[in-house]
Amino acid sequence: MPMNASDIEHLIKTALPDATVVIEDLAGDGDHYAARIVSESFRGKSRLQQHQMVYAALQGNMGGVLHALALQTAVPTGD
Incomplete structure (x- = not known):
């Protein structure tokens, strides 16, 4: 059974509480996602x-119930 986007977001935000997380289902099949994650935790x-x-935040789900996840990570930029 595939993971849904809200489960992915919840796992990431649990591990990185300050993160801004945007999840996109690339194929509409619940197996292929793209995620943009912005977190101060990434600095340095x-x-x-x-x-x-x-x-690590995905707790072993990557490659299992979560088949593919294209990641884009960044640190917050100042205004």
């Missing part, structure tokens, strides 16, 4: 480390 981290933080 490499892109790889940022993505590892998101994968």
Whole structure:
């Protein structure tokens, strides 16, 4: 059974409470998502480390019930 976007967002926001999370279902099948995550927690981290933080937040669901997730991570920008 595929994961829904709200479950993905909940897992990420639980691990990264300050994050702004936008999830898009790319294929309409609940298996292929894109996520844009902006979090102060990413500051000073490499892109790889940022993505590892998101994968850790997904608690092992990546590659299982969550088949594909295209990630875009960023730190907040000042106004």
